[in-house]
Amino acid sequence: MNFDLDADERALQAGIRDLCRGVFPMSHVRDLEASGGVRADSWRALVDAGVFNLRRSEADGGAGLAMTAAVIVFEELGRALVPGPLVDTHVTRTRGAPEEILVLHDRQEAMIPYLDVANVVAAMDAEGLWLIRQNEIAAQPVPQPLDPLTPMHRVTSMPQGRKLVDAAESAAIRTEATVLTAAMLVGIASAETDLAVAYAKERKQFGRVIGSFQAVKHICADMLTRAEVARAAVYAAGVHLDGNGDGDTARAVTGAKLLASDAAFANGKACVQVHGGMGFTWEIDAHLYLKRAAVLAASFGSSDEHAETMAASL
């Protein structure tokens, strides 16, 4: 048993963290609102870093890495709040989708994110996963999306498309997307903790920094606690998908998504609260984390659905 990052994994983590700091500082992330969440140059940096080919075999031009490596990478992408259909493009390319920007879409869902920047939509339904060219879809843009960095369209019509994989493979893709979305949520939950703690160390009221007050300190401690427990669960889910788990894989995945969603959502609200009035302004980043958490928490199964799945496993 070894549930600790090895030297390669720590190097991967440091590498992707550096890339995010260099290419996706918050100023750039905010700029991406103007271009539908993706801009060619910074997307290219992700492609070049191997974010989308990470788990493809070396023969197919990938790095041949495991799910746990992808979990580490997507945690950092979440921490940096990098927008775009990152998980979607990664999980489908790993299973043979074309090298384009791709959005994964549940065919029953009315909303579809990042449609303006995607080349391809992969629609999931009971029979499998279907590829549809972006220009074959009729949809209306949402004038004011909840998350300014996750633009949305309302779908009016969508053709059946070309089948990429069957239902079993589609379910596997969905499982992987669930875990990597959970990884992003854990990164967001940690970033929210860091943001709140930094503000609590700097903001003064009543003549001292507010982080010295237990009323504020305890909010921060709860934030860290939620993020740490969720991280352990998400790493464990990755280990299970690599076939190195110690229990029920489906349960590990669903529990990880549940904890990560709840951690990022609750920490997002706590982060706004710690910032007080400033937290309610557009200028402070707290709302961007909270809104992304809300979008990702509702993706690949809501917390209620995952809680039902957990209960059914008992």
Added chain:
Amino acid sequence: MDLRYSESDERFRAEVRAWLSDAVPKLPPKPGPHDWAARRAWDTTWQRMLHDAGYAGINWPAEFGGRGASPTEHLIFLEECERAGAPYVGVNFVGLLHAGPTLIAEGTAEQKARHLPKILSGEEVWCQGFSEPGAGSDLASLQTRAVLDGDHYVVNGQKIWTSFAHVADFGELLVRTDPDAPKHKGITWLILPMDAPGIEVRPLRTIAGSSEFSEVFFTDVRIPVENRVGNENDGWRVAMVTFSFERGTAFVGELLHSMKLVSSLAELARKIPRGDGTVWDDAGVRRELGHIAAELDGLWHLTKKTITEAERTGVPGVGGSVFKLSYSEVRHKLGDLAMKVLGSSAFAMEDGEAADHVRGWIHAMSISIAAGTSQIQRNIVGERVLGLPKEPS
């Protein structure tokens, strides 16, 4: 990362499992909760059996008579004990998990030789005299006074929350030896012989109805200087040293037991009639159970993470306070949900499975208080992990 156990770990598991399946049925019936003499005998009998089989002090270093097991083996051992329904440490709690490790780290050769073998064999039971009526969360403000008189300390004062005091042979005692020094700098750690004249033990009845805790009163109790562990006025550091011995396994037995309770509560909910169906038809109940199960699974994974990080670095990480905080919360949720699921079946404490859940609900209230309240844990996480400044006193 790999959550599977190695071949040698699996061999260890098989060996422990085989021994437990043979040993547990040999235990006499468990005595009633109020028969303390019998409880001590039962717990120490089990300790003797562990000792004779080479499992006593599973995580103690071999040079002090322990098994010298790795944290992973310790985890496996606790997993197998829970699986086999083996007793937990019981009255041996303080000796095995606290006093023994303190003596290993800070005791003299004589102190080690005198006490460690008997703690391991179940011949010596210890209790802990740390908290006082006026020193709970602010433990360092303790007032029980010890004054040097020749080759003895003379102790006067009062302790509280002393687990198993009425069946203990020795106690770990923190006393004030320098009332003029800053509060952390005037404390001394003493080995207290419970048969010394001047000690009065008064059991406390808890909200669980039981009496494992006592108040202990000291009137001119004479303790030989040779019973001092560490230097005079260095007792706070000695008391804190023990915590570094703990490498993420303190709550494993608790956690595994809670996982069992969740499964049992799901079964009960499927059986207990409500409305036209059962409690299980209530989506609110199912989802809350799902959340609790996910949180306990998460804590199980966090335990493994803490343990393997400790194996790499040799020191416990920040996992302890984070774990306890989160575990306390989830135990409260589990207990509260059990009360909702049980309805009026919770009103009769003698009924088997339901009563386990009611006792669990009451137990949750001690988990968020004992060994550092959740509020103190949040201060520790906030200050030592997140680096937030202390609240000015």
